[in-house]
Amino acid sequence: MIGLPEAVSACLFDLDGVLTGTAALHREAWKKTFDAFLRERDGADFRPFTDEDYLQHVDGRPRADGVREFLSSRGIELPEGDPSDPPSAGTVNGVGNRKNELVLDIIAQRGVDPYPGSRRYLEAACRAGLKIAVVTSSANGRAVLEAADLTGFVEARIDGIVIKERKLRGKPAPDSFLAGAEALGVKPEHAAVFEDALSGVEAGRAGKFGFVVGVNRADQAGELREHGADVVVDDLADLLGDHE
Ligand SMILES: O=P(O)(O)OC[C@H]1O[C@@H](O)[C@H](O)[C@@H](O)[C@@H]1O
Numbered sequence: 001m002i003g004l005p006e007a008v009s010a011c012l013f014d015l016d017g018v019l020t021g022t023a024a025l026h027r028e029a030w031k032k033t034f035d036a037f038l039r040e041r042d043g044a045d046f047r048p049f050t051d052e053d054y055l056q057h058v059d060g061r062p063r064a065d066g067v068r069e070f071l072s073s074r075g076i077e078l079p080e081g082d083p084s085d086p087p088s089a090g091t092v093n094g095v096g097n098r099k100n101e102l103v104l105d106i107i108a109q110r111g112v113d114p115y116p117g118s119r120r121y122l123e124a125a126c127r128a129g130l131k132i133a134v135v136t137s138s139a140n141g142r143a144v145l146e147a148a149d150l151t152g153f154v155e156a157r158i159d160g161i162v163i164k165e166r167k168l169r170g171k172p173a174p175d176s177f178l179a180g181a182e183a184l185g186v187k188p189e190h191a192a193v194f195e196d197a198l199s200g201v202e203a204g205r206a207g208k209f210g211f212v213v214g215v216n217r218a219d220q221a222g223e224l225r226e227h228g229a230d231v232v233v234d235d236l237a238d239l240l241g242d243h244e
Pocket residue numbers: 015016023026027058059060061062063066100136137138139140141160197
């Protein structure tokens with residue numbers, strides 16, 4: 001009916017890039033942050049942060065994991081620091097806080113738009129009686145859902161704040177999605193995961209969920225399949241029959 005196996009009774013949606021167009025805003029803030037960091041460290045001929053760096057090392061992961069993963073891909077290790085570090089601090093938390101300032105500025109300037117096809121899909125999932133959770137690595141998940149006016153669809157939210165409080169492992173580990181299924185009271189095999197990030201579809205596969213939908217927002221359909229997507233769509237509305 002809405003493009004899912006019969007056994008599925010719950011949907012676990014990633015947020016940035018699946019329900020809202022905010023993945024591009026995160027990517028932009030990360031690029032500014034890392035390019036400034038690398039320029040200061042290596043001088044004017046620094047090697048810039050690329051879209052590929054974002055997709056491989058940062059996309060979908062909790063903030064501090066993204067900092068660590070990307071820097072380690074360039075052979076750089078920083079002290080962890082503390083979440084209260086100022087954005088100027090040369091620590092994992094400092095770099096993450098700098099990016100958070102930037103992304104919040106960008107979101108405030110441009111606003112948050114839900115994808116029209118995703119809103120239609122949420123409406124169809126509700127009509128079909130499916131349970132709905134949002135599972136996002138972002139500590140800004142609640143604010144983004146509210147700004148997109150999607151909060152009313154969501155029965156449970158596992159976000160970057162919950163992940164930290166409960167000491168869950170970030171995507172590509174399945175922990176946050178497993179917590180989402182548990183919050184809805186369903187077994188993983190009865191839940192579908194919706195993800196645009198390679199780390200996210202990998203988490204879906206690792207958690208043995210009933211179905212993993214890869215949402216192709218960055219021309220990486222093949223990689224989404226390789227990392228664990230059972231099906232890949234360009235837009236969630238592609239899963240809906242004509243009558244929905
Ligand atoms: O820095 P935040 O808002 O806590 O978000 C962490 C991550 O959240 C994910 O949803 C995004 O795909 C990443 O780009 C982002 O880095």
